[in-house]
Amino acid sequence: LTAECLSGPLTEEEARRWIETARRLAKRPPEDLTASPGDLTSRAGFLRHAAERFFGAQVISQRISANDSAYYLSNLKDGDRVPGSARSALAFLMQKGLWRPYPDNSARPAASIKRSDGLSLLGRWIESAQEEILKAGVFHELSGKNASIRRGNRTEEIPLAEDVRLFRRG
Numbered sequence: 001l002t003a004e005c006l007s008g009p010l011t012e013e014e015a016r017r018w019i020e021t022a023r024r025l026a027k028r029p030p031e032d033l034t035a036s037p038g039d040l041t042s043r044a045g046f047l048r049h050a051a052e053r054f055f056g057a058q059v060i061s062q063r064i065s066a067n068d069s070a071y072y073l074s075n076l077k078d079g080d081r082v083p084g085s086a087r088s089a090l091a092f093l094m095q096k097g098l099w100r101p102y103p104d105n106s107a108r109p110a111a112s113i114k115r116s117d118g119l120s121l122l123g124r125w126i127e128s129a130q131e132e133i134l135k136a137g138v139f140h141e142l143s144g145k146n147a148s149i150r151r152g153n154r155t156e157e158i159p160l161a162e163d164v165r166l167f168r169r170g
Contacts, residue, residue: 001165006114006116006119007114007115008115009041009112009113009114010041010046010117010118011041012040012041014115015040015041015050015118018119019049019050019053019054020053022122022123023054025126025130026125026126028055028129042109042111043109043113043117044090044109044110046113047086047089047090047099047121048083048090050122051089052089054122060089068091068095069087069091071091072095073087073091073107076101076105076106077105077106078106078107078108079107081107081109081110082109083109086109090107096128098121098124098128137149138150140155145159146158
């Protein structure tokens with residue numbers, strides 16, 4: 001996962017795999033989490049499919065009306081360019097605070113989604129569903145297959161997987 005790799009476009013196969021992994025990590029129930037087929041490489045397509053698989057298409061349709069979609073997307077500079085199939089999902093994510101537009105208040109629905117954006121979104125969604133899944137603290141040391149993390153007055157040993165990826169939030 002180099003900076004160059006993360007800045008590249010997300011492939012459809014990666015998107016499907018990452019979405020399913022995120023769903024499992026968040027312990028989302030497999031039933032009723034269907035998603036409509038469609039493009040997973042555009043921002044709108046990825047957001048729609050990921051939201052429907054992660055939260056459930058039925059949950060989204062129950063919580064977001066056409067008026068809700070119109071309200072949320074009318075606040076975006078290019079909200080009128082969001083495809084009809086993705087409008088409810090984007091409004092749902094905006095309502096829950098799990099997706100934000102670009103700094104210029106645009107969604108750029110047809111643009112390719114970068115790997116870094118896909119990972120960031122899915123990570124935020126996992127954390128919203130399983131708040132304790134990400135351990136936060138001050139890194140102390142790495143010894144063998146364990147990491148020492150200091151939280152307040154305590155130091156906790158956390159066992160690490162063979163292929164672990166450690167991230168720093170800045």
